[in-house]
Amino acid sequence: MITIIGAGPAGSYLAYLLAKKGKDVALIEEHSKIGNPVQCTGIVTGSIEKFVKLKNSVVANKLNKVIITSKNNKTDAKVDEIVLFRDKFDQYISDLAKNQGVKILTTHKFMDIKNKNTIRVKDKKNNKIKTIKSDSIIGADGPSSSVARYISKNQKSRFYIGMQAKVKLKANQNEFETYFGNSFPNFFGWAVPESQDTVRLGLASLTNTKHYFYDFLKKRTGKTKILKWESGIIPIYNPKKIIQRNNIYLIGDAAAQVKATTGGGIIPSFKAANTLCDSIINKKNYNKEFQKQSGKELLLHLRIRSILNNFSDKNYDHLLKLMNQKKVKKTLEKYDRDTPIQLILNLLMKEPRFLLFAKKFKGFF
Numbered sequence: 001m002i003t004i005i006g007a008g009p010a011g012s013y014l015a016y017l018l019a020k021k022g023k024d025v026a027l028i029e030e031h032s033k034i035g036n037p038v039q040c041t042g043i044v045t046g047s048i049e050k051f052v053k054l055k056n057s058v059v060a061n062k063l064n065k066v067i068i069t070s071k072n073n074k075t076d077a078k079v080d081e082i083v084l085f086r087d088k089f090d091q092y093i094s095d096l097a098k099n100q101g102v103k104i105l106t107t108h109k110f111m112d113i114k115n116k117n118t119i120r121v122k123d124k125k126n127n128k129i130k131t132i133k134s135d136s137i138i139g140a141d142g143p144s145s146s147v148a149r150y151i152s153k154n155q156k157s158r159f160y161i162g163m164q165a166k167v168k169l170k171a172n173q174n175e176f177e178t179y180f181g182n183s184f185p186n187f188f189g190w191a192v193p194e195s196q197d198t199v200r201l202g203l204a205s206l207t208n209t210k211h212y213f214y215d216f217l218k219k220r221t222g223k224t225k226i227l228k229w230e231s232g233i234i235p236i237y238n239p240k241k242i243i244q245r246n247n248i249y250l251i252g253d254a255a256a257q258v259k260a261t262t263g264g265g266i267i268p269s270f271k272a273a274n275t276l277c278d279s280i281i282n283k284k285n286y287n288k289e290f291q292k293q294s295g296k297e298l299l300l301h302l303r304i305r306s307i308l309n310n311f312s313d314k315n316y317d318h319l320l321k322l323m324n325q326k327k328v329k330k331t332l333e334k335y336d337r338d339t340p341i342q343l344i345l346n347l348l349m350k351e352p353r354f355l356l357f358a359k360k361f362k363g364f365f
């Protein structure tokens with residue numbers, strides 16, 4: 001028996017893959033309804049379809065253009081992005097798992113692990129404690145993972161605080177906006193339409209997030225009605241994080257498998273699920289396999305983030321000016337952010353002045 005804690009995208013997708021390989025899998029979720037509460041913008045690149053074929057009902061919108069704004073500059077680029085209804089998407093992935101025979105226990109909260117292979121869960125409907133014997137235990141329990149403490153007590157995670165609200169706002173439905181500079185320190189702001197009059201507006205930062213968010217909300221929308229809060233924390237990738245100890249594994253946000261440039265964690269967690277499924281089936285070392293398959297890419301995102309975090313408004317203005325060239329736009333259109341190594345190498349070939357920003361990449365490629 002393999003037990004996975006957390007029926008977010010990482011846990012459900014891994015459960016689906018393992019069950020497809022004939023494994024007996026239980027998926028434990030503390031909420032009564034999978035996919036709720038939503039704490040995500042739900043943007044993914046078209047690469048998601050390399051992992052799962054999406055059905056129309058999980059897609060809120062499709063985006064073909066991004067408008068990138070700095071203090072005194074603006075540019076745009078063609079994109080191929082999908083905006084998901086995260087609640088419906090999570091339910092869809094868990095249905096894929098269920099149809100492969102995965103046993104899903106909702107309203108069950110992971111409590112602790114006893115004697116290496118016995119998990120205790122609490123049935124929140126009646127507060128009864130149940131035990132489940134498992135050969136493998138997987139923590140797919142999100143950024144504040146409780147399973148992570150059984151891998152190491154000393155691995156402290158770092159987080160961005162993401163504040164997002166769904167607001168009433170007229171929008172060009174197929175375009176989304178990103179905002180960079182001193183008003184969005186250490187990360188960026190976004191306005192992502194889910195329809196012509198509903199936008200997911202948010203930003204993330206390391207500190208004072210509330211202050212920056214309300215400032216952004218006021219400037220971008222004037223006074224508008226907040227329909228729903230969808231805030232949450234975004235773990236910062238740590239290349240040294242241990243994600244397997246004996247029969248206990250971490251995946252998704254629990255393993256901080258998130259792109260530090262964008263905060264996107266859905267596609268990296270699907271990639272990691274394939275690696276973990278293969279590691280369990282073929283008895284490979286998941287720590288090493290994950291580094292081999294995804295480590296370099298996520299490290300590149302982290303390096304780009306650390307460069308951007310030192311950018312002033314003037315640096316961003318200059319970067320956007322370089323990005324506004326036809327040859328650069330063409331390259332940006334060709335590679336998405338899920339293939340960052342190819343994207344950067346091609347950008348540097350087309351526009352060597354990007355090297356001005358890239359001293360920290362020395363020795364990377």
Ligand SMILES: Cc1cc2nc3c(=O)[nH]c(=O)nc-3n(C[C@H](O)[C@H](O)[C@H](O)COP(=O)(O)OP(=O)(O)OC[C@H]3O[C@@H](n4cnc5c(N)ncnc54)[C@H](O)[C@@H]3O)c2cc1C
Nearest residue numbers: 006008009010030041042043110142162232252253265266
């Ligand atoms: C504001 C914001 C915007 C974002 N926007 C994007 C975006 O546009 N695109 C993108 O790709 N990513 C985005 N992300 C990141 C993305 O949401 C995460 O990377 C993704 O949800 C990770 O999936 P997961 O399955 O690892 O964890 P989660 O989605 O957090 O799922 C974990 C599951 O475990 C359950 N759980 C937790 N503890 C227990 C327990 N003790 N017992 C039982 N169950 C438990 C939870 O209820 C939950 O269902 C955003 C994040 C934030 C905060």
